[in-house]
Amino acid sequence: MKKDYIYTENMTVGYGKTPLIRQIHLHVKQGEIVTLIGPNGAGKSTILKSIIKQLDLLEGAVYLDGTCMKKMSERETAKKMSVMMTERVRPELMTCEDVVAAGRYPYTGPLGILTSRDREKIQEAISLVHGEDLALKDFSEISDGQRQRILLARAICQEPEVIVLDEPTSFLDIRHKLELLTILKNLVREKQVAVLMSLHELDLAEKLSDYIVCVKGDAIEQCGPPEEIFTTDYIGKLYGITKGSYHAELGYLEMEPVIGPPQVFVIGGGGAGIPVYRRLQRKGIPFAAGILHENDIEYAVAKALAVKVISEQPFELIKEETYKEAEKIMDSCSQVICCLKEFGTMNEKNRQLAERGKVNMEEEEKYE
Secondary structure: OOOEEEEEEEEEEEEOOEEEEEEEOOEEEOOOEEEEEOOOOOOHHHHHHHHOOOOOOOEEEEEEOOEEHHHOOHHHHHHHEEEEOOOOOOOOOOEHHHHHHHHHOOOOOOOOOOOHHHHHHHHHHHHHOOOHHHOOOEHHHOOHHHHHHHHHHHHHHOOOOEEEEEOOOOOOOHHHHHHHHHHHHHHHHHHOOEEEEEOOOHHHHHHHOOEEEEEEOOEEEEEEOHHHHOOHHHHHHHHOOOOOEEEOOOOEEEOOOOOOOOOEEEEOOOOOOHHHHHHHHHOOOOEEEEEEEOOOOOHHHHHHHOOEEEEEOOOOOOOHHHHHHHHHHHHOOOEEEEOOOOOOHHHHHHHHHHHHOOOOHHHHHHHO
8 A cells, every 4th residue: 555655634724814725635646747727726735835834834743755745854854754836946157967966955065065866866967857968058048848857856855755736837838838748747747756746738738746745725625536627517616717617538727608690511520520619719700510439539529619519329320300400400500510521421411511501622712
């Protein structure tokens, strides 16, 4: 059974003497990633800052590897836990290697003299984040993505049992987000480090985390594995979504549909219609979509963006009454766009719709 590297007991956090969130019970086990999600201002950073002792607890206790952190010195804590917070670090006149080397401070003497083992650990950490080409560069002159990698190397260099990260992907582009989180996931898998972090990117939190903690209002609202937390209804409730929608099936957000009688009928399927749906929505053109099987990858997008979706049950041949409904709506539209080039047996009725609509495949250009 995996041990708890961090657990909290009746923890209450806040600022001054004003409590923000009460009765927090968290458990972070070795080889696991626990992620806090929730609206801005919900208290995710406050929880993390309280755990790492940047803020005083109002009630309760935090235990690190079985020891109450209140009784641990800064050096003792640093040997077991490293931290990456959202504040931008801007050290003066330091190379990236110097920044990583700062992670060895719990192990050096009063003079901070590095041993050969310390230097080995520094190079190992730099290698783990693929930062060899950055080692001798000035830290202040590299990109945000490169800085995050170097700061992660500094955290790794401490040889921690636990890493705490607050929005580690802030300021990063897509490539660097994925690089950083892949490095983190490999570290967890290979070295069995425990990770506690907060993330805004729900799609990444769902894919990366072993356990999700939902923070809202003055409480931890819900906890559980990603498959239990990331449902369309619950995420909408957690974030109070009133404009647009969140779709758990693919982990994305969609804008609101354009309201009004459909002007365009889109024949799609297998994902081919998704770019057209979004383009019509951006152009402010109400549209109908069909005939889609309800297990089709694009069904959820059509439901979010179309005025009307004509659908069929999964794995069923399209029924005649379904076809007639689609035919009626299509005839009321001024244009038909067919996104399909081939039609299978299950999709024969869509071929008939395309023929009836006298679809000109070039007509789609009108809406580009």
